[in-house]
Amino acid sequence: MAEIKVPELAESITEGSIAQWVKKVGDRVEKGEFIVELETDKVNAEIISEEAGVLTQILAEEGDTVLVGQVIAVVEAGEGAAPAPAAPVEAAPAPAAPAAPQAAPAPVEAAPVVEETTGERVIASPAARRLAREKGIDLAAVSPVDPQGRVRVQDVAAHGTAPVAAPQAAPAAPKAVAAVDESRVTVEKMSRRRQTIAKRLLEVKQSTAMLTTFNEVDMTNVMALRSRKKDQFFESTGSKLGFMSFFTKAVVAALKKYPYVNAQISGDEIHLNNFFDIGVAVSTEEGLVVPVVRDADRKNFAEIEDSIADLAKKARDKKLGLADLQGGSFTITNGGVFGSLMSTPIMNGTQAGILGMHTIKKRPVEVNGEVEIRPMMYLALSYDHRIIDGKDSVGFLKTVKELLENPEDLLLNS
Known part of the structure; x- marks a missing residue:
């Protein structure tokens, strides 16, 4: 197993953002092959795999901020059939058998984030969770495109700006600001x-x-x-x-x-x-x-x-x-x-x-x-x-x- 880490680029650069994943989970990766593009405040850097194998885990989504030295993916020996990543995701909602929960925690906690919202276990990427929190959206109400049920940032964005019911007076002001009229205003996050x-x-x-x-x-x-x-x-x-x-x-x-x-x-x-x-x-x-x-x-x-x-x-x-x-x-x-x-x-x-x-x-x-x-x-x-x-x-x-x-x-x- 080989961990893909954010490399040291320069003394003044301590973090960056994931700009684009060139490979997806299950893809075959060759040694020295470019798998992800990292955007920093100065240049875009191409991160390569030091080992050949199969990309089994992606630990940071596009748009996420990552630190130098942080593990962002895992490559394991194999030929690229890629059934491995599906097993942990399906194991999370599985009924009681004790063996299934034991196999799930390591991959599930490393890549997607599981949240308790309306009593169901929602599997979501860190970027999706952050966007949902900013928009006041209940992740359990979001319909994921991923057949494995994982909520991505695109799903949250497509869900709209419907806020979670909030009886408290304090959150009202931020939600009013966040709920822009999308037909009149296009909101873009500034690039790094x-x-x-x-x-x-x-x-x-x-x-x-x-x-x-x-x-x-x-x-x-x-x-x-x-x-x-x-x-x-x-x-x-x-x-x-x-x-x-x-x-x-x-x-x-x-x-x-x-x-x-x-x-x-x-x-x-x-x-x-x-x-x-x-x-x-x-x-x-x-x-x-x-x-x-x-x-x-x-x-x-x-x-x-x-x-x-x-x-x-x-x-x-x-x-x-x-x-x-x-x-x-x-x-x-x-x-x-x-x-x-x-x-x-x-x-x-x-x-x-x-x-x-x-x-x-x-x-x-x-x-x-x-x-x-x-x-x-x-x-x-x-x-x-x-x-x-x-x-x-x-x-x-x-x-x-x-x-x-x-x-x-x-x-x-x-």
Whole structure:
């Protein structure tokens, strides 16, 4: 018999949520095979079986919170016929024979939870029990889909919000709140990652003196250079030439000129980073993640484009590791891909600055005393005013603007 435990993922991660069971009770499992996906506040992790056999017990349901080291499943030797799990479930309601109750307690207590409600023994998963308690539903009144009679969280959700009769006055208020009109309001539980995003953003707002300064950049020359060179660039490097490599290069050059924008506060100390690990915000179905392009100052345009493309794919495929997300010194976020004209980005973690890119819009601008229609983009720099003054923040953004409007300088210096 082999116990499947929640592995240690990183020093800062102590718990996670069961996102999805890939295998079900009775399935054959090979050694090293992926059987369950664990969602943490940073990454999704695939948990494998260290032994081959049959998955005989699942001890945590999808949505349950589990701790590092906790046993969440059991794999036993076998070929996958899987009659074993059914026996304990059927044994629970069996009439008196003394042998049956002795066989049942270990599996029944480990996986489903048996509750005494209306005199009958109700077999329910921990998640179903929790949801029923939140909604005020008597588990004995829920009709399970499972032929073995086990109540799952889906059964409780389908049962609706009918409350248990409660003569006491105290519970009335919570039940009134819980009993929402489902035809008018859809209630969703925040994912672990969304909860973490919300917590971290709030912490940044509350613990920093965040300020934002704006400028605009004429994208004419960058767009023209990219149009002229993209085919040649692809032929020589095998990489597509996008705008992010230009912005990354411009940011690195500006950070070298204004090092406090590449710093962070630790207690009463300022840590000036002598490395340039640039976080690039990527939108996924679960929320925004910020994987890091390492040593961006040492990479050429093709290497930056490849790094960003690889990290974005890993993010959307849920393949990012903790190493991909840790240690950035500055962040770039591009709301322009969604059509944002202007926004105020919030800094990432303990970093002192973040650059916000926006959509490119053709607007009339003054050029050498004449009005011309040019492709313009608003830039926003949010920064920690505790260590960055207005002079440095404005100078940083102005440097980025000037380099983007003269992109040949970036190519020559890369």
